[in-house]
Amino acid sequence: MDNKRRQFLTESAKLACQAGLIGLGVGIYARQAQSTPPQALRPPGALPEPAFQAACVRCGLCVRDCPYHTLKLAQSLDLIANGTPFFIARDIPCEMCDDIPCVKICPTGALDPSLKNIDKAQMGLAVLIDQENCLNFLGLRCDVCYRVCPLIDKAITLNLQHNQRTTKHAMFMPTVHSNACTGCGKCEKACVLEIAAIKVIPRQLARGELGEHYRLGWEEKRKVGHSLIPDQLDLPDRMPDKPSDFQPLPLQGFKP
Amino acid sequence: MKWLILRRFSQISILLLFIFAPFWIIKGNLSSSVLLNTVPLTDPYLLLQSFFAGHTIATTALIGALIVLIFYLIVGGRVYCSWVCPINMITDAAAWLRNRLGIKGGNTLSRQLRYWILAMSLLVAFVTGTLAWELVNPVSMFQRSLIFGGIATLFIGIAIFFFDVFVARNGWCGHLCPVGAFYGLLNKISILKVKATNRSKCDDCLDCFAVCPELQVIKLPLKGKDSNPLILDANCTNCGRCIDVCDKQVFEFSHRFSSSLSQPEKIIHPQEDLHP
Numbered sequence: 001m002d003n004k005r006r007q008f009l010t011e012s013a014k015l016a017c018q019a020g021l022i023g024l025g026v027g028i029y030a031r032q033a034q035s036t037p038p039q040a041l042r043p044p045g046a047l048p049e050p051a052f053q054a055a056c057v058r059c060g061l062c063v064r065d066c067p068y069h070t071l072k073l074a075q076s077l078d079l080i081a082n083g084t085p086f087f088i089a090r091d092i093p094c095e096m097c098d099d100i101p102c103v104k105i106c107p108t109g110a111l112d113p114s115l116k117n118i119d120k121a122q123m124g125l126a127v128l129i130d131q132e133n134c135l136n137f138l139g140l141r142c143d144v145c146y147r148v149c150p151l152i153d154k155a156i157t158l159n160l161q162h163n164q165r166t167t168k169h170a171m172f173m174p175t176v177h178s179n180a181c182t183g184c185g186k187c188e189k190a191c192v193l194e195i196a197a198i199k200v201i202p203r204q205l206a207r208g209e210l211g212e213h214y215r216l217g218w219e220e221k222r223k224v225g226h227s228l229i230p231d232q233l234d235l236p237d238r239m240p241d242k243p244s245d246f247q248p249l250p251l252q253g254f255k256p
Numbered sequence: 257m258k259w260l261i262l263r264r265f266s267q268i269s270i271l272l273l274f275i276f277a278p279f280w281i282i283k284g285n286l287s288s289s290v291l292l293n294t295v296p297l298t299d300p301y302l303l304l305q306s307f308f309a310g311h312t313i314a315t316t317a318l319i320g321a322l323i324v325l326i327f328y329l330i331v332g333g334r335v336y337c338s339w340v341c342p343i344n345m346i347t348d349a350a351a352w353l354r355n356r357l358g359i360k361g362g363n364t365l366s367r368q369l370r371y372w373i374l375a376m377s378l379l380v381a382f383v384t385g386t387l388a389w390e391l392v393n394p395v396s397m398f399q400r401s402l403i404f405g406g407i408a409t410l411f412i413g414i415a416i417f418f419f420d421v422f423v424a425r426n427g428w429c430g431h432l433c434p435v436g437a438f439y440g441l442l443n444k445i446s447i448l449k450v451k452a453t454n455r456s457k458c459d460d461c462l463d464c465f466a467v468c469p470e471l472q473v474i475k476l477p478l479k480g481k482d483s484n485p486l487i488l489d490a491n492c493t494n495c496g497r498c499i500d501v502c503d504k505q506v507f508e509f510s511h512r513f514s515s516s517l518s519q520p521e522k523i524i525h526p527q528e529d530l531h532p
Contacts, residue, residue, distance in 0.1 A: 004316065011368075014366070015366055015368055015369050015372045016372060018365075018369055019369065019370065019372035019373050019376040020376065022373060022374035023377075023379060023380050024378060026376075026377075026380050026388050026389060026391065026392055027380045027383060027384055027388060029388070029391060029392065030380065030384040030386050030391055031384060033386070033388075033391050034386065037288060044406045047332065049308030050385050051310075051311065051385075053309075053385075053386035053387060054306060054309035054311040054381070054385055054386050054387060055306060055309075055311040056387070057287045057288050057298065057299065057303070057306065057387070058285075058287050058387075058390060058396065058400060059284040059285055059287040059288030059289060059298075060284055060285055060287075060400070060403070060404050061283060061284045061288065061289070061290060062475070063404070064279055064283040064502070065279075065283075066283065073400065073404045073406075073407035075278060075401065075405075075407060075408060076397060076401070076407065076411075077407055077408075081386070081409075082390070082391045082397065083287075083390065083400055084397070105290065106314075107288050107290075107298055107312075107314065107316040107317040107320055108288070108298075108303075108306065108313060108314050108316075108317040109312070109313070109314030109317070111315070112312075122272065137360055145383055168486070171425075187368035221520075
């Protein structure tokens, strides 16, 4: 091998090693930076997480156009991918502007421009995560999360239950419905506890999923108009041939 | 001093506009912004990374990148480095201090390394499916935390400053930075160029070599026998420092299609006189 070619190859190998070493570090760091803390929510219309970090150029235009200063850009010491926008519901929740200025200004499509109706946003999902401390679960009528919900009676309803403890009162259970909740975080912000009992967390964390083969019998029945399986067999009732001589014992101490 | 002052004015006023100007004038940061509420501007290097990460780029960003590309294809890609990028003020200060302290050597980095880092940044974007380099890119982090606030400014500034003072002369901008490498690629066809028009007047004082952050680019146009007097090397940043510093007014801003000299060459300095 002639000297010049040898030199070129050695030099290239050296440069490739230097760049490769930096790349390895960056790659490993980037992998870890994909795990965002659950209380950090993305702006409305944000693509699902790995795709969002491919699309967002960290320009901060959504932050600038947010009229309520809800959105922040992650700084290098935050545990969120450096420079990407987020908000913490307990600090400043999303006010759900009708014209969605943050989505409108996004130049790259990291905030999906096909989101035209803010009620369809899915920034996260509210979960009444601490049922032990929720005032309504303790039997009080707090109802604050329900009252502040921008989609009241759709995203949060109050479900009536019998109070087993007092035996004579009703309890009104705040219940979140995932088909309507946008994850704006107003409920979490408004929760009167020291630490909110209702929290907005990323949807993929909050949602379970039925097995694909599961069918809800009553739904299927409604769709087709009749039960999918033949009606229950009506077996003949076997009656005693003659009246029994069995006498029930009188109840002890029973006074009508 | 003329070009130096203009450069500082440009660098500082761009930052101040982003920080203090009302948002209808300009908002965003150097990664992407909106000028006068209408004109989108987007860093094409960022979009390239985004493309490699697998994102289908939206039209607004593409138009913004195109506008930026056309601008730098006219004025020279690395004009970004010397006239816009705020890191330049730090590395210039570091180069000045390094000179004052008389620190020599210590540099084993190759100027080609930046192209490898550029390629690496695109590769990690492809492999991780995210803008991985932007998690650590000092250039974008620095300008962003100046404009949006954040502690990163301090650390990155200090780190690059001391790296340039003690580890390598023009270490960051001249050897490592993939943003500069990317914009340097535009220089291969950009129009505005520095030209050694009066190179016959050169008295070999070497002031231009002392001041130039990419001193390898000067040698051929200034001293090459029958060479093109235009500085066509991709790494010239069009900063105009050589123009400022030359007593004999050898250099001037010109364009790619002008290769005429002020006088026909009579005195050609022999190559071996040169000690850059």
